Amino acid sequence: MSANDNPDQLVLSSDNLHPANLIPELCASFYRLGWVTGTGGGICIRTGDKVYIAPSGVQKERIQPSHIFVLPYPQPSPHADRVFLRRPALELKESACTPLFWNAFELRDAGSCVHTHSQNAVMATLLWSGDVFRISHQMIKGVRISGTGSALSYLDTLEVPIIENTPNEEDLKDSMAEAMKAHPNAAGVLVRRHGVYVWGKDWEKAKTQTECLDYLFEIGVKMKLAGVPTVLNA
Amino acid sequence: MSANDNPDQLVLSSDNLHPANLIPELCASFYRLGWVTGTGGGICIRTGDKVYIAPSGVQKERIQPSHIFVLPYPQPSPHADRVFLRRPALELKESACTPLFWNAFELRDAGSCVHTHSQNAVMATLLWSGDVFRISHQMIKGVRISGTGSALSYLDTLEVPIIENTPNEEDLKDSMAEAMKAHPNAAGVLVRRHGVYVWGKDWEKAKTQTECLDYLFEIGVKMKLAGVPTVLNA
Amino acid sequence: MSANDNPDQLVLSSDNLHPANLIPELCASFYRLGWVTGTGGGICIRTGDKVYIAPSGVQKERIQPSHIFVLPYPQPSPHADRVFLRRPALELKESACTPLFWNAFELRDAGSCVHTHSQNAVMATLLWSGDVFRISHQMIKGVRISGTGSALSYLDTLEVPIIENTPNEEDLKDSMAEAMKAHPNAAGVLVRRHGVYVWGKDWEKAKTQTECLDYLFEIGVKMKLAGVPTVLNA
Amino acid sequence: MSANDNPDQLVLSSDNLHPANLIPELCASFYRLGWVTGTGGGICIRTGDKVYIAPSGVQKERIQPSHIFVLPYPQPSPHADRVFLRRPALELKESACTPLFWNAFELRDAGSCVHTHSQNAVMATLLWSGDVFRISHQMIKGVRISGTGSALSYLDTLEVPIIENTPNEEDLKDSMAEAMKAHPNAAGVLVRRHGVYVWGKDWEKAKTQTECLDYLFEIGVKMKLAGVPTVLNA
Numbered sequence: 001m002s003a004n005d006n007p008d009q010l011v012l013s014s015d016n017l018h019p020a021n022l023i024p025e026l027c028a029s030f031y032r033l034g035w036v037t038g039t040g041g042g043i044c045i046r047t048g049d050k051v052y053i054a055p056s057g058v059q060k061e062r063i064q065p066s067h068i069f070v071l072p073y074p075q076p077s078p079h080a081d082r083v084f085l086r087r088p089a090l091e092l093k094e095s096a097c098t099p100l101f102w103n104a105f106e107l108r109d110a111g112s113c114v115h116t117h118s119q120n121a122v123m124a125t126l127l128w129s130g131d132v133f134r135i136s137h138q139m140i141k142g143v144r145i146s147g148t149g150s151a152l153s154y155l156d157t158l159e160v161p162i163i164e165n166t167p168n169e170e171d172l173k174d175s176m177a178e179a180m181k182a183h184p185n186a187a188g189v190l191v192r193r194h195g196v197y198v199w200g201k202d203w204e205k206a207k208t209q210t211e212c213l214d215y216l217f218e219i220g221v222k223m224k225l226a227g228v229p230t231v232l233n234a
Numbered sequence: 235m236s237a238n239d240n241p242d243q244l245v246l247s248s249d250n251l252h253p254a255n256l257i258p259e260l261c262a263s264f265y266r267l268g269w270v271t272g273t274g275g276g277i278c279i280r281t282g283d284k285v286y287i288a289p290s291g292v293q294k295e296r297i298q299p300s301h302i303f304v305l306p307y308p309q310p311s312p313h314a315d316r317v318f319l320r321r322p323a324l325e326l327k328e329s330a331c332t333p334l335f336w337n338a339f340e341l342r343d344a345g346s347c348v349h350t351h352s353q354n355a356v357m358a359t360l361l362w363s364g365d366v367f368r369i370s371h372q373m374i375k376g377v378r379i380s381g382t383g384s385a386l387s388y389l390d391t392l393e394v395p396i397i398e399n400t401p402n403e404e405d406l407k408d409s410m411a412e413a414m415k416a417h418p419n420a421a422g423v424l425v426r427r428h429g430v431y432v433w434g435k436d437w438e439k440a441k442t443q444t445e446c447l448d449y450l451f452e453i454g455v456k457m458k459l460a461g462v463p464t465v466l467n468a
Numbered sequence: 469m470s471a472n473d474n475p476d477q478l479v480l481s482s483d484n485l486h487p488a489n490l491i492p493e494l495c496a497s498f499y500r501l502g503w504v505t506g507t508g509g510g511i512c513i514r515t516g517d518k519v520y521i522a523p524s525g526v527q528k529e530r531i532q533p534s535h536i537f538v539l540p541y542p543q544p545s546p547h548a549d550r551v552f553l554r555r556p557a558l559e560l561k562e563s564a565c566t567p568l569f570w571n572a573f574e575l576r577d578a579g580s581c582v583h584t585h586s587q588n589a590v591m592a593t594l595l596w597s598g599d600v601f602r603i604s605h606q607m608i609k610g611v612r613i614s615g616t617g618s619a620l621s622y623l624d625t626l627e628v629p630i631i632e633n634t635p636n637e638e639d640l641k642d643s644m645a646e647a648m649k650a651h652p653n654a655a656g657v658l659v660r661r662h663g664v665y666v667w668g669k670d671w672e673k674a675k676t677q678t679e680c681l682d683y684l685f686e687i688g689v690k691m692k693l694a695g696v697p698t699v700l701n702a
Numbered sequence: 703m704s705a706n707d708n709p710d711q712l713v714l715s716s717d718n719l720h721p722a723n724l725i726p727e728l729c730a731s732f733y734r735l736g737w738v739t740g741t742g743g744g745i746c747i748r749t750g751d752k753v754y755i756a757p758s759g760v761q762k763e764r765i766q767p768s769h770i771f772v773l774p775y776p777q778p779s780p781h782a783d784r785v786f787l788r789r790p791a792l793e794l795k796e797s798a799c800t801p802l803f804w805n806a807f808e809l810r811d812a813g814s815c816v817h818t819h820s821q822n823a824v825m826a827t828l829l830w831s832g833d834v835f836r837i838s839h840q841m842i843k844g845v846r847i848s849g850t851g852s853a854l855s856y857l858d859t860l861e862v863p864i865i866e867n868t869p870n871e872e873d874l875k876d877s878m879a880e881a882m883k884a885h886p887n888a889a890g891v892l893v894r895r896h897g898v899y900v901w902g903k904d905w906e907k908a909k910t911q912t913e914c915l916d917y918l919f920e921i922g923v924k925m926k927l928a929g930v931p932t933v934l935n936a
Contacts, residue, residue, distance in 0.1 A: 272680035506914035
């Protein structure tokens with residue numbers, strides 16, 4: 001029987017590294033980091049022509065593989081209703097982040113995208129009042145140019161664009177896409193008073209780059225509050 | 235044999251989601267969040283006509299299902315002594331929060347209520363010297379109007395009333411009820427220099443709304459200390 | 469065979485609540501709280517005429533029951549060399565805190581004493597420059613008068629004496645005893661630039677009171693740094 | 703069959719304390735401490751003539767024993783290409799920290815070296831603008847003179863040299879060695895805007911001294927920000 005016959009096969013695997021197993025595990029670890037409390041945030045994983053996404057509005061540390069949505073990539077039509085390969089049996093809503101994750105796939109060929117409500121990210125958007133977070137001379141080299149390219153250097157100035165938040169997450173799609181085009185080297189997009197989107201070639205790189213960026217938001221906020229300049233380059 | 239014959243049956247279940255199993259698990263996770271250290275705080279769950287409550291003055295991360303009190307809802311008489319369906323065999327005291335949890339059931343038809351001594355909540359009551367904590371333009375949409383209604387919006391100003399603490403927790407019942415009536419949309423009540431009460435339709439919503447409010451207290455305190463305005467609305 | 473015949477029987481038990489099993493478990497949880505990093509701090513438990521103490525200078529999160537020292541209480545003579553009922557086979561040193569734990573047993577009839585290097589305690593000793601840490605109108609009621617008496621009230625002012633540190637932990641014995649006598653109601657003793665000693669009737673009360681005091685040191689430090697008065701009483 | 707015949711034997715052991723098992727466990731615990739997020743940092747262990755090192759650029763909390771590199775100590779020639787006893791089968795890169803770990807072995811006869819990107823270490827290098835971090839009258843006695851000697855005293859002033867960072871970690875080798883020679887008593891070397899290297903006679907001492915130093919960086923930064931002098935000695 002193929003997965004088309006029984007869509008639940010798409011999320012059943014004994015492999016710990018299968019996306020349907022990874023997403024619950026990673027969401028639980030993000031919860032412990034304070035990135036996805038109160039049902040916010042999450043991670044999606046794309047493997048070739050399939051995208052795995054956690055549901056909306058659930059406790060992220062209690063997701064089960066059976067809760068995962070699976071979508072075809074690309075979607076048959078950007079203008080038609082969203083198409084799914086598999087929907088969970090429970091009354092679960094699809095993630096409002098879906099269009100934003102799609103930005104990372106379409107504009108950066110990403111294989112995974114992480115969204116956090118980390119307080120470090122939010123504080124960074126409050127203390128950097130313009131439309132770009134900037135920091136230099138910190139451990140920036142874990143971050144990749146445009147998120148999927150080669151590694152940045154200690155001597156580079158990291159720039160993460162900041163877009164303004166909207167009441168509905170879906171409405172961020174266009175401004176996020178614009179920011180990604182205006183900042184082709186950016187490895188993520190901050191959303192003012194909300195959080196951050198970070199992507200990578202695969203789930204490992206999306207996760208480790210989120211850790212790197214969150215680390216830089218945290219140290220940047222501490223530096224700013226302590227009166228230490230955050231950019232040394234002219 | 236019915237539960238009336240052997241009240242211990244009320245707290246014995248192999249279902250992880252049975253209230254008598256959930257309360258110990260949730261209290262342990264609240265302990266790791268710093269919400270219920272030093273025996274303070276906790277959670278109660280109501281399922282229809284039964285209320286499950288953890289005992290008072292015990293280590294919240296070490297509660298066992300056998301420690302849980304079960305009460306009928308509603309109580310036969312508000313003026314008579316409290317009636318129990320099941321009391322633990324050990325010398326455990328009933329929770330002093332019981333009358334406050336009852337406020338959430340009676341005034342909001344809540345199915346669960348969480349009480350924390352979170353330092354974020356306490357700091358919020360110290361830095362907001364009036365009788366209401368206010369914040370806007372943050373991730374407010376995980377919170378529900380009146381705690382059990384529809385979701386708030388990013389553009390709303392969240393308001394959580396602050397009542398003054400009393401030496402005996404039971405004595406907060408009336409002022410908490412008054413605050414709930416004066417603020418019919420409030421999803422929780424802060425107690426100055428003490429903590430917060432938050433409720434929801436069920437344990438999942440009570441827990442996730444507590445996470446959302448605690449997140450907002452934390453970011454609000456950080457903003458206030460950094461000199462960032464916490465309310466943008468006119 | 470009695471324990472006298474084979475002293476290792478004193479630390480072998482299948483009971484999770486046996487002191488030789490509890491001490492490793494509690495030390496591991498204290499490590500996660502940041503109280504005993506770098507081999508410092510610990511807990512001792514007295515059950516009637518036996519005292520169980522973790523060794524000195526070891527990783528507190530990796531203690532095994534076989535590492536525990538057992539001493540008779542009281543000691544045959546305060547002036548003679550210390551007597552042991554059981555010493556671990558490994559080359560482990562006895563705890564330098566032993567004389568300080570003994571203060572808690574002798575002066576307060578405690579059944580357990582906790583010692584932490586918590587940064588909250590150390591910061592409290594730096595921001596309260598006198599010889600007493602004071603706070604009022606906080607969640608003080610988890611603390612007991614003199615550590616082993618009845619519960620304090622929300623309206624009480626908590627006072628924890630602060631003694632000056634010495635290079636050798638043993639040398640704190642006399643000044644700690646003096647502080648305990650001068651402050652007969654004190655539930656613990658802070659050591660400037662070092663940490664805190666807290667005791668209770670048994671391990672549960674010693675642990676929960678340490679949590680309460682650490683919580684009060686933390687909120688007190690935050691209040692002081694935010695310019696909020698820490699004592700409201702005249 | 704000897705390990706020379708099948709190098710994988712070098713990392714296969716049922717002993718929890720074998721370096722190939724310890725490194726994954728310790729890295730996972732360092733991850734939880736925030737020391738090695740975003741693939742940075744790590745620990746190496748030397749047992750006599752063998753050095754065990756985790757790979758570069760991987761998630762430190764997910765290392766497996768099979769990922770470990772094993773090198774001979776000393777290396778046949780400091781000028782020739784690096785020689786390995788065992789390389790992992792996967793496409794893993796050797797650690798860029800290798801030459802820095804070698805400093806600890808060669809200049810201090812260390813048995814283990816830890817590298818963290820701890821924010822406490824980085825903040826210390828930002829708030830101590832000179833080339834030495836200094837603190838006195840804190841819990842310094844867990845640190846050993848030169849990292850492998852006798853314990854420091856509470857009355858000593860701890861000095862940790864700070865070197866300037868370079869884009870490539872390998873390029874720190876000479877300046878780290880110079881700092882170690884200029885500060886023969888130093889138990890670690892801070893790298894400005896990057897992190898810290900700490901060593902010890904064995905993995906336990908390297909780890910516990912890293913904990914002690916990180917504790918001192920953390921309290922030192924807090925003291926500095928609160929306006930409390932960090933050195934009392936004349």
